[in-house]
Structure formats: structure tokens, C-alpha cells
Amino acid sequence: MSLVLFLHGEHFTGMGGPFLERLGAGRDLHAPLYPGYDGTPPDPDFRSVDDLAYRYLDLLEELDERDAILVGASLGGWVALEMAVRDRSRIGRMALLAPVGVKLSGREERDFADLVFMPEAEAARALFHDPARWAPDHAVLDEAAVETVALERQWAAWYGWKPYMHNPLLAKWLHRAAVPTLLLWGESDGFAAPDYGRRLADRLPDARFETVAAAGHYPHIERAEATADAILAFVESK
Amino acid sequence: MMQVWHFSEMAYHPGWEFLNEGLRNVIPSRVYDPEIGADLYHRYLDEWALCDRLGLNIMVNEHHATATCTTSVCTIPMAILARETEKARLLCLGMPIGNRMDAVRVAEEYAMLDVISRGRVEMGFVKGAPFEINPANSNPAELEERFWEAHDLIVKAMTSHDGPFNWEGRHYHYREVNVWPRSWQQPHPPIWMTVASPGSAQRVARKGYVIAALNTGYMHTPVVYGAYRESAAEAGFDPGPDRFAYLCIIGVGETEAEGKRRAHQILDYSRTTPRVQSQFFYPPGYSPAARMAGLIRSGSELRIQRRDGSDFLMQDGTVEDFMAAGVAFAGTSAQVVEQVEEFAAAVGGFEHLLMMGQGGFISHEDTVANLTLFSEEALPAIARL
Structure with a gap:
């Protein structure tokens, strides 16, 4: 059975448990934390999404995997796309949850809302369909948990500060990502709008676009079961 | 001998009342009237030029996209004052070199200023406030x-005189670094850095640069200076008081009430500092995660500690609060001398008093009176401290 490699998003890496449990049941699931996110500061030379892409291409090679299923959430979806345009020989399918990384709009427009310089409450509304239920309340979290929030934001900046959450050169190479791809988008995504996802699907050689109801930018957190089931149905629909 | 430096942020205070809680980053410049702005620029430059006659030195800084400070390019007032003054030393504290994309240009600007002023430049390098990231x-x-990396490149650029060198670093790339003119002061003008944490103080100490603590008061200044002294000792040098600078607000008057009134007006500089939407206060990774976590929890709440350990909210502080913290010194010249003396002794001594003699809504007449009275009556005693 094919290996499943889950590439996590920029924030809330600790909230994906139920999704990963369902996705990984009976499968060979790998869900590594990126350097930095894993608690160890990355080597100073390791600071771009390119580095992440090569690292996980190396991993597929080390495991001698030839038909991997890449599941990437947001930043992780960007990593998956960078992997696929470089070397798709070990990738069977991709399921990308509101991936960032590709610049589709003009120079005075943003494809991705600027979460960094938004008030916390506004950022929470951009990210979640139901922020009251899902967005962490920093005032009641314990100190270590808020420190984790701060660290995740730091590493998101490390990998994606400028250009903001994208690689300006990636769009022109998307034809190389010629693997069956499912783009899953939360209907209430205010960080990367579903319309961006539709346009991205048009640019990919073999992609289909589906939405997840009652979910924002992280459908695997807000709708863990539905999202995992949609991915599994896609994977098994050969 | 204590040196005193007059500092102003060249505020556009006429805009403050229209801008409510946010004075930085996202404020529209339609609020700015260039005619009023021109008058203000000339007024602030006149006040600095007066320092040359009063025996005071000059300090400028820069901020961006804000009505609290319209010095968006610190070397512009420096350039004007380099020609307009004759004796005053010219400190820029400072140049946000981590935010300037062209480090060689910084070396060129400082070198040119140093030559025009015939060697009166002091080069400040600062990390910049968190809201400068945006x-x-x-x-x-x-x-x-x-x-x-910018620091290393600038210093090398200013001290290399045998033609170009190559720089292929992580952040800066130049084929041929070849700075003209050569600076007047050799090997380069003195370097200053501002420091808010013991961690950064250590690194500055190992270089032996002047360390400036800004409004850190009775409680925090000794921590920062202490870290510097300790690291200097480890590096094998014993820093004299000329390595230490302290920025505060000073209001002097003929009476205690007049001095306090002036300090009270200048203190709007401090009270407006936190008037910025909280998300601009903690850009990710700007400080260690533990400190960032505290900011994420508390928003942009800035509290100042008094000498007795109690604290107050920065935007609400009275002149007495700021005096109790060691951030403001105010009253008659004799009282100010006494307060500065007491503070300097408490924090272990410093030889550079960075005096905010203008800020907020204080008028030009009051600023001139403040600087003049200070220099005539307080400066002789303070210089001897």
C-alpha cells in the first residue's frame, strides 16, 4: 500500500490529530514536523520551501517509495507542489488542502490575506469557519501553548516571509506537476479564497477542485472526518 | 565629563487628534498638511541648530509611516545640520541597518556626513522598533x-581603502564594494547601539561600542548595563562611563511647576508610543518566543516600572509617574541636576545623557526656554558628574 506523506500547515500543527488518525488508519502514514517546528532550530542554510521540498524528496528516496500520496495543508500544499515540479517519479497522487505558494494575481493584489498584520480576531475569522469553536483563546492557553503559537509564527516567517507565502517562479512550472491532484477547499476560507483554488486547479495538468462545507482554511481541523474521507475516496478511486 | 544630546522625533502632532488609537503603519497621509509640515521641519531644525550655541550635542533618529516621527530618513536632518552647525557632535540613533536593503549606501551616507561635518558624526546602528518591520x-x-551582516559589511566598507572588495553574504551581495569618500574620523566614526535586553548588551559589549538604553528607568537600566559590564570584563576590557548612554525626557523651568509642565508636554512622545494596533507590536520571530508569547497574550500593553517596583500603563502616565520610574527628570535646574545625579549613581554611571528636550505639543518658545535654561543652569553641574 502506498505511503501517505502529510505535510503540515503553517499554524496549529497540534490540531490535526483526529484527521491524521482517520487518514492513517491501516496505512503507512508519515507526518514529519518541519525543521524549526520540530523544536530544533533549522541549520542557518535551511530556510526556504525549496529546502523543504528537497528534504521530503530525499525522504521518499530513502524509503524507496514509488507511488506516494502527498497530502499537504496550506504551506504543506506549497511544499508538495514544489516537490512535484521537481520530481514526480515517486509521487502517485496529491491531495492538497488550500495550498498556498503560487502567485496568480497582479502585483497590487494579494492571493493570500496578510495574517501577520491583522488583528488576532480578524485573522481567526479568516482562518476558521467557526472561530469561536476552533481558534485558540490566547488569554486562557497556558504559557507553553502560547509559546508554541509564537514559534509556529516564527517558522512560518522563516519559510514564507518574502515573497509572502509564495514563489513567484512556481506558476510557470506547474505543468510539471502532472499527477492526479485533488484540491480541497473550505467554503469559508478567508486566507486563500476558494476562487483562488478554482484558478489554481485550472493551471494544474490533472486537478479536480472540491469544497468542504462549514470549513475555513484548515478543513482537516474543522471537518476532520469529512476531509479525510474525501481524500480517501479520491485515493481509492483509481 | 558628561555629554548631553538633544533629541526630537520631529513629530507631526497636529495629526494626532484625527488618528485616534493608531498613529503608525496604516495611517493615511492625507492627514498630513505639507505647509504645516514644512514649518515644523524648520522649527525642529532651528532647535537643533540652537544646540550648537548652547553647548549641547544633537541626536536624530528615524521612524516610518507615522505621525509620531516625521524623520523618515535620518541622514537628511544630519546633512542639514552638518553644514549648519560647527561644534555639536551629530549622533544618529539610529540607522535601522537590518531594515535597510542597501548596506553600502549606509556606509556612503555616514562617510559623506562625517567629511562634511569635519569629523562630528557618531554612527548609531539599531535593530528598530517592532512596528518598523511592517x-x-x-x-x-x-x-x-x-x-x-549589515554591520560587518558597513564597517569593512568604511575601513577598506585599497580599492574594491567582494561581498557574497547571506543577505547582501556586491561585486565591488568601494566606498567614497573616506570618512574623516579614522578608522571610522564611533559606533553606538541601542539595547533593550541583556542578551543584546552582551554582543555590543564584546565590540566595545557605546550602548544606549532608552527610557529603561531605575529598574531595567542596571540590568542592561550590568550585562554589558559583565561581557566586557569577559572580553578583557573595563568599560569607562563613556561607553554608556541613557535617553530620558527633561523639562526645566524657572519654577518646579514650569519644568514639570514642559516635561508633561514632552511626555506625549512616550504616551503616544503604544498608540499602534497591537498586531504591529509582535512581528513573528522579532524577539525570543517566550517574550513574543507574553505579547500575544497581553496585546500591546506597555507598562513602566516605578523605582518602588509598582507600575503604570505607558499611555496614562503622569509626569510624576515617569519621574518615579527614572524616565523623566523635571523641575528647576537644581532639581533636575539632583535627579540626574541620583539616577546616574543608582544605575552605575553613564557619560552620555540623551535628553528629549522636545516632544508632543510643547511649543517652540517653551522648547527654546527648556534647552537654554538647561544649558545655562544645569549643564555646568551635570557635565561635572
């Missing part, structure tokens, strides 16, 4: 590293 769009998670 207008610069510099990556806060790499700021420290970029700052030090």
Missing part, C-alpha cells in the same frame, strides 16, 4: 542575523 517588510525571523 513598512520595511524585512523578515523579522532573520532580523538579528541581517543586522550583524
Whole structure:
């Protein structure tokens, strides 16, 4: 059975448990934390999404995997796309949850809302369909948990500060990502709008676009079961 | 001998009442009237020029996209004052080198200023306030590293005189670095850095640069200076008081009430500092995660500690609060001398008093009176401290 490699998003890496449990049941699931996110500061030379892409291409090679299923959430979806345009020989399918990384709009427009310089409450509304239920309340979290929030934001900046959450050169190479791809988008995504996802699907050689109801930018957190089931149905629909 | 430096942020205070809670980053410049602005620029430059006659030195800084400070390019007032003054030393504290994308240009600007002023430049290099990340769009998670690479490059550029050298670093790339003119002061003008944490103080100490603590008061100044002294000792040198600077607000009057009134007006500089939407206060990675976590929890609440350990909210402080913290010194000249003397002794001594003699809504007449009275009556005693 094919290996499943889950590439996590920029924030809330600790909230994906139920999704990963369902996705990984009976499968060979790998869900590594990126350097930095894993608690160890990355080597100073390791600071771009390119580095992440090569690292996980190396991993597929080390495991001698030839038909991997890449599941990437947001930043992780960007990593998956960078992997696929470089070397798709070990990738069977991709399921990308509101991936960032590709610049589709003009120079005075943003494809991705600027979460960094938004008030916390506004950022929470951009990210979640139901922020009251899902967005962490920093005032009641314990100190270590808020420190984790701060660290995740730091590493998101490390990998994606400028250009903001994208690689300006990636769009022109998307034809190389010629693997069956499912783009899953939360209907209430205010960080990367579903319309961006539709346009991205048009640019990919073999992609289909589906939405997840009652979910924002992280459908695997807000709708863990539905999202995992949609991915599994896609994977098994050969 | 204590040196005193007059500092102003060249505020556009006429805009403050229209801008409510946010004075930085996202404020529309339609609020700015260039005619009023021109009068203000000339007024602030006149006040600095007066320092030359009063025996005071001059300090400028820069901020961006804000009505609290319209010095968006610190070397512009420096350039004007380099020609307009004759004796005053000219300190820029400072140049946000981690946010400037062209480090060689910084070396050129400082070198040119140093020659025009015939060797009166003091080069400040600063990391910059957290809300400066947004207008610069510099990556806060790499700021420290970029700052030090810029520093290394600028120093090498100013001290290399045998033709070009190559620089292929992580953040800066130049085929041929070849700075003209050569600076007047050799090997380069003195370097200053501002420091808010013991961690950064250590690195500045190892270089032996002047360390400036800004409004850190009775409680925090000794911590920062202490870290510097300790690291200097480890590096094998015993820093004299000329390595230490302290920035405060000073209001002098013929009466205690007049001095306090002037300090009270200048203190709007401090009270407006936190008037910025909280998300601009903690760009990711700007500080260590533990400190960032505290900011994420508390928003942009800035509290100042009094000498007795109690604290107050920065935007609400009275002149007495700021005096109790060691952030403001105010009253008659004799009282101010006494307060500065007591503070300097409590924090272990410093030889550079950075005096905010203008700020907020204080008038030109009051500023001139403040600077003049200070220099005539307080400066002789303070210089001897």
C-alpha cells in the first residue's frame, strides 16, 4: 500500500490529530514536523520551501517509495507542489488542502490575506469557519501553548516571509506537476479564497477542485472526518 | 565629563487628534498638511541648530509611516545640520541597518556626513522598533542575523581603502564594494547601539561600542548595563562611563511647576508610543518566543516600572509617574541636576545623557526656554558628574 506523506500547515500543527488518525488508519502514514517546528532550530542554510521540498524528496528516496500520496495543508500544499515540479517519479497522487505558494494575481493584489498584520480576531475569522469553536483563546492557553503559537509564527516567517507565502517562479512550472491532484477547499476560507483554488486547479495538468462545507482554511481541523474521507475516496478511486 | 544630546522625533502632532488609537503603519497621509509640515521641519531644525550655541550635542533618529516621527530618513536632518552647525557632535540613533536593503549606501551616507561635518558624526546602528518591520517588510525571523551582516559589511566598507572588495553574504551581495569618500574620523566614526535586553548588551559589549538604553528607568537600566559590564570584563576590557548612554525626557523651568509642565508636554512622545494596533507590536520571530508569547497574550500593553517596583500603563502616565520610574527628570535646574545625579549613581554611571528636550505639543518658545535654561543652569553641574 502506498505511503501517505502529510505535510503540515503553517499554524496549529497540534490540531490535526483526529484527521491524521482517520487518514492513517491501516496505512503507512508519515507526518514529519518541519525543521524549526520540530523544536530544533533549522541549520542557518535551511530556510526556504525549496529546502523543504528537497528534504521530503530525499525522504521518499530513502524509503524507496514509488507511488506516494502527498497530502499537504496550506504551506504543506506549497511544499508538495514544489516537490512535484521537481520530481514526480515517486509521487502517485496529491491531495492538497488550500495550498498556498503560487502567485496568480497582479502585483497590487494579494492571493493570500496578510495574517501577520491583522488583528488576532480578524485573522481567526479568516482562518476558521467557526472561530469561536476552533481558534485558540490566547488569554486562557497556558504559557507553553502560547509559546508554541509564537514559534509556529516564527517558522512560518522563516519559510514564507518574502515573497509572502509564495514563489513567484512556481506558476510557470506547474505543468510539471502532472499527477492526479485533488484540491480541497473550505467554503469559508478567508486566507486563500476558494476562487483562488478554482484558478489554481485550472493551471494544474490533472486537478479536480472540491469544497468542504462549514470549513475555513484548515478543513482537516474543522471537518476532520469529512476531509479525510474525501481524500480517501479520491485515493481509492483509481 | 558628561555629554548631553538633544533629541526630537520631529513629530507631526497636529495629526494626532484625527488618528485616534493608531498613529503608525496604516495611517493615511492625507492627514498630513505639507505647509504645516514644512514649518515644523524648520522649527525642529532651528532647535537643533540652537544646540550648537548652547553647548549641547544633537541626536536624530528615524521612524516610518507615522505621525509620531516625521524623520523618515535620518541622514537628511544630519546633512542639514552638518553644514549648519560647527561644534555639536551629530549622533544618529539610529540607522535601522537590518531594515535597510542597501548596506553600502549606509556606509556612503555616514562617510559623506562625517567629511562634511569635519569629523562630528557618531554612527548609531539599531535593530528598530517592532512596528518598523511592517513598512520595511524585512523578515523579522532573520532580523538579528541581517543586522550583524549589515554591520560587518558597513564597517569593512568604511575601513577598506585599497580599492574594491567582494561581498557574497547571506543577505547582501556586491561585486565591488568601494566606498567614497573616506570618512574623516579614522578608522571610522564611533559606533553606538541601542539595547533593550541583556542578551543584546552582551554582543555590543564584546565590540566595545557605546550602548544606549532608552527610557529603561531605575529598574531595567542596571540590568542592561550590568550585562554589558559583565561581557566586557569577559572580553578583557573595563568599560569607562563613556561607553554608556541613557535617553530620558527633561523639562526645566524657572519654577518646579514650569519644568514639570514642559516635561508633561514632552511626555506625549512616550504616551503616544503604544498608540499602534497591537498586531504591529509582535512581528513573528522579532524577539525570543517566550517574550513574543507574553505579547500575544497581553496585546500591546506597555507598562513602566516605578523605582518602588509598582507600575503604570505607558499611555496614562503622569509626569510624576515617569519621574518615579527614572524616565523623566523635571523641575528647576537644581532639581533636575539632583535627579540626574541620583539616577546616574543608582544605575552605575553613564557619560552620555540623551535628553528629549522636545516632544508632543510643547511649543517652540517653551522648547527654546527648556534647552537654554538647561544649558545655562544645569549643564555646568551635570557635565561635572
